[in-house]
Amino acid sequence: xxxxxxxxxxxxxxxxxxxxxxxxxxxxxxxxxxxxxxxxxxxxxxxxxxxxxxxxxxxxxxxxxxxxxxxxxxxxxxxxxxxxxxxxxxxxxxxxxxxxxxxxxxxxxxxxxxxxxxxxxxxxxxxxxxxxxxxxxxxxxxxxxxxxxxxxxxxxxxxxxxxxxxxxxxxxxxxxxxxxxxxxxxxxxxxxxxxxxxxxxxxxxxxxxxxxxxxxxxxxxxxxxxxxxxxxxxxxxxxxxxxxxxxxxxxxxxxxxxxxxxxxxxxxxxxxxxxxx
Numbered sequence: 589x590x591x592x593x594x595x596x597x598x599x600x601x602x603x604x605x606x607x608x609x610x611x612x613x614x615x616x617x618x619x620x621x622x623x624x625x626x627x628x629x630x631x632x633x634x635x636x637x638x639x640x641x642x643x644x645x646x647x648x649x650x651x652x653x654x655x656x657x658x659x660x661x662x663x664x665x666x667x668x669x670x671x672x673x674x675x676x677x678x679x680x681x682x683x684x685x686x687x688x689x690x691x692x693x694x695x696x697x698x699x700x701x702x703x704x705x706x707x708x709x710x711x712x713x714x715x716x717x718x719x720x721x722x723x724x725x726x727x728x729x730x731x732x733x734x735x736x737x738x739x740x741x742x743x744x745x746x747x748x749x750x751x752x753x754x755x756x757x758x759x760x761x762x763x764x765x766x767x768x769x770x771x772x773x774x775x776x777x778x779x780x781x782x783x784x785x786x787x788x789x790x791x792x793x794x795x796x797x798x799x800x801x802x803x804x805x806x807x808x809x810x811x812x813x814x815x816x817x818x819x820x821x822x823x824x825x826x827x828x829x830x831x832x833x834x835x836x837x838x839x840x841x842x843x844x845x846x847x848x849x850x851x852x853x854x855x856x857x858x859x860x861x862x863x864x865x
Contacts, residue, residue, distance in 0.1 A: 617658035619645035624697035625658035626706065642697045659706050665691040665761055668710060674723055676731040684734075685766035686722055686745070690714070696757035704756070714749075714758065721748040731770060738765045 619625030625643035640656055643649045649656060668690060673683045690710070692700060705712040725744040729737055746763045753760060 615656040616651045617643065617649045617656050619643040619647055619649075619658055619660050621646040622662060622664040623660040624663050624692075624694070624700075625649065625660045626697045626701040627656050627658045630655040630657050639698060639702070642695075644694070659701055661692070661697060661700055661707050661709070663692045663694060663697075665689050666710075669766075670715075670719060670722070672719070672722055672726070674726045676729060676734060677727060678730040678732075680731040680771055682726070682731050682734055682768060682770060684768040686718075686742075687764045687766055688718065688749075689761040689763075691759050691761055693757045693759060700757050704758075709758065713756070714753070717752050718745075718749055721745045721752075724748075735768050735770075738768065741765060 617625060617627050623645040625645065627640045627643060627649045629637040629640055640652075641649060643658060645660070649658060666689070668688050670686045670688070671683070672686065673681050676682050692709075700706060700709055722741075722745050725741045725748075726734060729741075734741070742763055742765045746760065749763070750760050
């Protein structure tokens with residue numbers, strides 16, 4: 589009886605030891621969605637360890653007797669912001685932000701981990717060259733030019749960065765220059781310049797209006813002068829006498845006619861003085 593109980597206890601202990609050893613030895617690394625896993629064997633008392641294989645998430649590498657582990661790297665496009673405060677060519681600091689969207693080519697997890705630092709790939713390989721490209725492209729311009737040259741600067745930085753990443757697993761998807769903040773003195777100068785340009789534009793419009801009004805007045809004066817010239821040319825002695833007689837006839841035919849005409853000129857018509865003679 590005692591032997592049977594002892595054997596049972598011994599069997600349970602053996603089973604527990606086996607389960608514990610199995611738990612400690614067997615592994616099944618997991619990689620989440622959007623990631624790729626670099627599966628490696630963690631060195632023990634014996635064995636060399638090292639790379640075992642890759643997993644594209646979501647998924648497990650599978651049970652193995654070795655002490656496998658996984659370094660999971662996010663392969664989805666990532667937006668990375670870099671803030672700058674750069675001394676422009678005219679010795680004024682300009683603050684702005686560059687926004688880059690990067691991704692990693694699929695199936696390159698072994699290269700990413702072994703050559704570029706795994707999850708630290710951006711800080712180790714991209715960050716400083718990226719910032720250097722931005723500084724080099726910005727410092728050739730005066731502070732006031734930077735805002736107008738933002739697209740040119742973005743294209744220059746993008747070209748240099750794409751060349752830097754050309755033979756790597758990393759891809760630059762998009763690059764954008766964010767808000768540009770000038771020092772207070774520059775901002776005030778820009779505002780004054782804009783105000784002056786607006787005032788100049790206003791004065792130009794006013795000048796054009798005044799010139800147009802002057803042209804209208806000149807044309808009106810020309811019209812009056814021309815009309816006067818025509819009138820003066822037609823006011824002859826005979827014309828005036830004809831008009832006087834016509835007026836007298838109209839008034840004589842009126843039933844309420846009470847006016848008495850006293851002839852003062854030849855043939856009973858008004859005297860007309862011709863100043864041209």
